[in-house]
Amino acid sequence: xxxxxxxxxxxxxxxxxxxxxxxxxxxxxxxxxxxxxxxxxxxxxxxxxxxxxxxxxxxxxxxxxxxxxxxxxxxxxxxxxxxxxxxxxxxxxxxxxxxxxxxxxxxxxxxxxxxxxxxxxxxxxxxxxxxxxxxxxxxxxxxxxxxxxxxxxxxxxxxxxxxxxxxxxxxxxxxxxxxxxxxxxxxxxxxxxxxxxxxxxxxxxxxxxxxxxxxxxxxxxxxxxxxxxxxxxxxxxxxxxxxxxxxxxxxxxxxxxxxxxxxxxxxxxxxxxxxxxxxxxxxxxxxxxxxxxxxxxxxxxxxxxxxxxxxxxxxxxxxxxxxxxxxxxxxxxxxxxxxxxxxxxxxxxxxxxxxxxxxxxxxxxxxxxxxxxxxxxxxxxxxxxxxx
Ligand SMILES: Cc1cc2nc3c(=O)[nH]c(=O)nc-3n(C[C@H](O)[C@H](O)[C@H](O)COP(=O)(O)OP(=O)(O)OC[C@H]3O[C@@H](n4cnc5c(N)ncnc54)[C@H](O)[C@@H]3O)c2cc1C
Numbered sequence: 096x097x098x099x100x101x102x103x104x105x106x107x108x109x110x111x112x113x114x115x116x117x118x119x120x121x122x123x124x125x126x127x128x129x130x131x132x133x134x135x136x137x138x139x140x141x142x143x144x145x146x147x148x149x150x151x152x153x154x155x156x157x158x159x160x161x162x163x164x165x166x167x168x169x170x171x172x173x174x175x176x177x178x179x180x181x182x183x184x185x186x187x188x189x190x191x192x193x194x195x196x197x198x199x200x201x202x203x204x205x206x207x208x209x210x211x212x213x214x215x216x217x218x219x220x221x222x223x224x225x226x227x228x229x230x231x232x233x234x235x236x237x238x239x240x241x242x243x244x245x246x247x248x249x250x251x252x253x254x255x256x257x258x259x260x261x262x263x264x265x266x267x268x269x270x271x272x273x274x275x276x277x278x279x280x281x282x283x284x285x286x287x288x289x290x291x292x293x294x295x296x297x298x299x300x301x302x303x304x305x306x307x308x309x310x311x312x313x314x315x316x317x318x319x320x321x322x323x324x325x326x327x328x329x330x331x332x333x334x335x336x337x338x339x340x341x342x343x344x345x346x347x348x349x350x351x352x353x354x355x356x357x358x359x360x361x362x363x364x365x366x367x368x369x370x371x372x373x374x375x376x377x378x379x380x381x382x383x384x385x386x387x388x389x390x391x392x393x394x395x396x397x398x399x400x401x402x403x404x405x406x407x408x409x410x411x412x413x414x415x416x417x418x419x420x421x422x423x424x425x426x427x428x429x430x431x432x433x434x435x436x437x438x439x440x441x442x443x444x445x446x447x448x449x450x451x452x453x454x455x456x457x458x459x460x461x462x463x464x465x466x467x468x469x470x471x472x473x474x475x476x477x478x479x480x481x482x483x
Contacts, residue, residue: 149220
């Protein structure tokens with residue numbers, strides 16, 4: 096029994112979460128890590144692994160059991176994503192987008208009809224999810240999007256292009272943000288739609304060749320007179336930007352968790368190599384310069400995890416968490432990049448070759464500071480919270 100009597104935060108995971116963490120760690124070690132290097136080299140999408148994730152109920156972590164999900168929360172999702180990303184960040188981003196950027200907003204903003212129709216498909220893994228906000232002229236300035244939706248009777252007709260959409264060519268369902276009103280301010284004229292990608296007029300364009308997360312898929316999406324029923328509108332007309340930003344609060348917790356996973360892989364690899372590699376007739380881990388790198392990496396990892404779990408904890412309670420999610424992503428992604436850089440340094444020449452996974456961690460880490468809001472946008476969100 097706990098002897099703590101004051102109102103202290105509880106840093107102990109529940110037995111349920113520990114069991115979840117251990118089972119996903121075991122799955123990652125045995126089924127994801129072994130093929131990660133080959134999938135990365137061949138740009139091979141992890142289709143079979145995603146099927147296994149569905150069998151393990153990892154495709155609907157925050158979706159209630161009523162709709163076939165695991166009925167857990169954002170803290171559970173963060174723990175799962177850390178474990179998966181420690182093995183393979185390409186699988187990690189695919190799962191993060193699916194769970195937080197599509198399942199999340201349908202659950203929060205969808206009508207009962209939309210929830211009944213789509214959440215079971217997402218939870219079972221029958222349909223993979225994607226989120227389409229970015230356009231060529233609308234990156235950090237996402238309110239500047241132009242993809243147009245015009246109402247015709249009980250349907251909307253979508254025309255325009257999205258770029259860099261994770262899983263865009265693999266997804267069965269996608270949330271697409273479109274401009275529905277040009278007479279109001281940019282952010283107020285956007286509406287969100289849940290789109291079935293089998294619809295006529297949905298096209299996949301350029302496939303990106305990336306520096307990291309190479310076995311995840313990133314594509315251009317083209318809508319050509321794509322018809323969407325009004326019933327597939329998420330929220331009211333004009334609510335789209337708010338929905339996009341609220342959804343990104345959850346997504347940023349996901350990317351912070353991805354950063355933790357890559358960071359932990361770096362720390363573990365560094366410790367192993369520091370004990371094995373000898374120079375000047377001693378393991379390099381006996382040099383203080385190496386010990387300090389490992390101490391900094393471990394401390395940053397714990398700090399990033401505390402920030403990430405706090406943001407997830409707030410979101411699970413329906414409390415505002417934009418600032419905290421941005422703090423978690425800002426800190427964890429930058430710390431992950433420092434850790435990946437130091438890990439390559441600890442490995443010396445070996446870290447620069449394909450003989451070890453650390454060069455992949457180094458490439459994969461880089462994206463965590465870019466997508467779902469670049470580092471400077473996280474700073475902007477945090478500072479706004481203090482200065483408004
Ligand atoms: C692999 C990958 C996957 C992606 N997946 C998705 C997806 O699934 N769905 C989706 O919608 N999008 C996706 N994106 C897009 C991603 O979210 C954007 O790349 C990101 O938001 C940044 O936009 P940008 O690349 O246009 O950079 P820009 O906004 O052009 O930024 C360029 C530079 O300007 C700086 N900058 C911009 N604005 C400011 C400011 N106000 N203050 C200070 N500095 C600023 C930035 O920090 C950056 O250094 C993905 C991108 C990649 C690379």
